[in-house]
Amino acid sequence: MTTASTQTVADGLVIDGVEFGSRLIMGTGGAPSLDGLGAALLASGTELTTVAMRRYSPTETGSLFQLLVDHGIRVLPNTAGCFTAKDAVMTAELAREALETDWVKLEVIADEQTLLPDAVELVDATEKLVDRGFKVFAYTNDDPVLALRLENLGATAVMPLGAPIGTGLGILNPHNIELIVSRASVPVVLDAGIGTASDAALAMELGCDAVLLATAVTRAQNPVQMGEAFKHAVIAGRLAKQAGRIPRREHALASSAMEGRAEFL
Amino acid sequence: MKIKLNGEDHTLSNGASVTTLVSHITGRDVDSKGQAADGRKIGVAVARNSEVVPRSQWAATALAEGDELEIVTAVQGG
Numbered sequence: 001m002t003t004a005s006t007q008t009v010a011d012g013l014v015i016d017g018v019e020f021g022s023r024l025i026m027g028t029g030g031a032p033s034l035d036g037l038g039a040a041l042l043a044s045g046t047e048l049t050t051v052a053m054r055r056y057s058p059t060e061t062g063s064l065f066q067l068l069v070d071h072g073i074r075v076l077p078n079t080a081g082c083f084t085a086k087d088a089v090m091t092a093e094l095a096r097e098a099l100e101t102d103w104v105k106l107e108v109i110a111d112e113q114t115l116l117p118d119a120v121e122l123v124d125a126t127e128k129l130v131d132r133g134f135k136v137f138a139y140t141n142d143d144p145v146l147a148l149r150l151e152n153l154g155a156t157a158v159m160p161l162g163a164p165i166g167t168g169l170g171i172l173n174p175h176n177i178e179l180i181v182s183r184a185s186v187p188v189v190l191d192a193g194i195g196t197a198s199d200a201a202l203a204m205e206l207g208c209d210a211v212l213l214a215t216a217v218t219r220a221q222n223p224v225q226m227g228e229a230f231k232h233a234v235i236a237g238r239l240a241k242q243a244g245r246i247p248r249r250e251h252a253l254a255s256s257a258m259e260g261r262a263e264f265l
Numbered sequence: 266m267k268i269k270l271n272g273e274d275h276t277l278s279n280g281a282s283v284t285t286l287v288s289h290i291t292g293r294d295v296d297s298k299g300q301a302a303d304g305r306k307i308g309v310a311v312a313r314n315s316e317v318v319p320r321s322q323w324a325a326t327a328l329a330e331g332d333e334l335e336i337v338t339a340v341q342g343g
Contacts (some may be wrong), residue, residue, distance in 0.1 A: 027343040037341065052342025055271040055335065056309050058290060065308035065339040066310060078343040093317045094337050098310035105343060 011238065013210050015187050016103070016135050016156050018074070020047045023204070025076070025189060025232045027214025028052075028064060030166075038067050040217050044227035049073050050105050050212070052080045076137065080228065083118070083123035092129055104129065105137045105159070115165040117141050122195050123149060123193060130154035139191055144179040151186050158186060159212060161216035162203065163193025166215045174206055180231070181207035185213040197233035199227075204237025206243070266330040283311055283323040283334075290336060300321040309338045 012019040025044040031037035041049060049068055068075050077095030082088040085108060092104040110118035117140055129136050135156040140146055143162045146213050150158050160180050163169035170193060171177060181188050187210065190203035194213040203211045211234055220226035268275050270290070275285065285308060288295045294302035299320025301307040311318045312335040318326050328334070 014292075029343055031341055050343035051339035053310075053337045056290065056338045056341045058292070063308060063338070064341060065306055069306055074342040075339065076343075077339065080342045090312070090315070092310060094335075096310075096340075097317055097320060098308055098338060100306075107343070144338040205309075252297075 011242075013187065015048075019201070020074075020210075021045075022047045022231070022234070023238060024200070024230055025049065025210055025212040026217065026227075027078075027212065028218070029080075029214045031219035034067055037064075037218065038071065038225060040223035041068075041073060042071060042227075043224045043231070044217060047073055048076055050076045050078045050214070051099075052078055053091050053098065055239060075101060075112075076100050076102065076103050076105050078139075080109075081109050082108055082125075083110070083128065084108065085121045085128060088121070088125040089128050089132070092134055093132075096134070102133055103135045103137065103156070105139060106155075107139045117161075119143070119146055120123075122146075123153065126150050126153045126155055137189070142176040142180070144176055144183060146178075147180045147188075148183055151184060156186060157189055157209075158184060159189040159191035159230040161192040161261040162190050163197065165192045167193055168195030169193050170195050171202055171206070171213040174202065177203070177206045177208065197229040200230050200233040201237035204234055205241050207241060223239070266328070268328055268331070269333045275320055277328060281328050283326045283328065284320050286328065286334065287311065287323060287336065295296070295323070297324045307335050311336050 011024045012021055020228050022045045024044055024046045025051045026041055026044055028051055077099050079088040079091040082091055090110050096102055096215050106125055108118050108121040125139055126136050137157045137159055138150040138155040138161045147158045160169035188208050189210045189212050190208040191212040194200055194216045200211045217226045266277055284295050296302050296320055314333055
């Protein structure tokens with residue numbers, strides 16, 4: 001019997017030669033406590049998790065980095081809060097030194113109201129970081145042209161948004177996500193906008209290789225339970241994609257045969 | 266000597282290295298390779314006057330009067 005858990009092991013996500021049993025990538029923003037965050041991450045089954053880089057504060061209790069190391073979760077530093085390629089490159093360099101990884105989730109934001117990626121700065125930063133030997137996970141608009149351009153510049157993965165960060169609006173343009181997936185030869189990670197489990201399942205059904213979310217779990221009323229819900233949603237969506245859904249039809253199609261019906265007077 | 270660390274004024278003894286500063290701020294012993302002596306990850310990076318100082322260079326990098334230092338670490342985000 002093929003169970004969901006053995007399925008995911010056999011069907012691991014490979015990024016830059018590293019294999020992950022889970023296709024759920026978690027963020028860590030928005031959690032009220034480190035302990036609560038750790039429990040939610042464990043429930044989600046994630047093996048890769050993003051962190052932000054900020055000034056060291058001696059009063060901070062506990063180390064997020066150590067928590068992830070202790071749980072065997074690989075860390076993916078991001079450049080959250082950067083508005084220019086210059087700031088993003090500096091932040092990535094600091095993250096590489098601090099966390100001893102050349103992986104970086106590249107976020108270059110245009111403004112605080114939308115938190116949407118600034119395409120021009122994003123392209124510039126991707127080019128510079130690839131040149132400096134970084135493995136760039138590019139957080140991008142749901143723009144198939146831009147996604148392909150980032151891949152051609154050497155991005156390790158492209159991460160189109162479903163909806164603006166933290167909105168929970170789900171996947172606003174499924175067609176574009178499908179188009180990005182169909183033309184990509186690097187992993188596509190649906191990132192941002194996820195509100196609940198069915199959004200993550202849809203991302204996988206559209207063909208994404210993985211889903212990245214934070215707020216949907218960390219700000220849920222029960223983050224541990226929501227983490228577990230996402231674990232199953234990502235597996236379900238992946239299985240459904242591989243199983244091959246039925247085509248959509250305009251009219252009904254009986255699933256019971258019409259022949260052999262009893263006749264009544 | 267006076268330096269700025271994460272935007273605030275600090276006074277250090279003359280000749281202090283980046284290692285001295287990191288050790289002082291984190292309260293942990295740091296070896297000559299820039300790793301915590303307790304074997305656990307130290308998880309910080311240092312920029313001096315807007316240039317990253319690789320951890321392998323922490324011990325050899327002496328701080329100077331007026332230096333502007335940033336020490337960053339991983340926090341919740343993304």
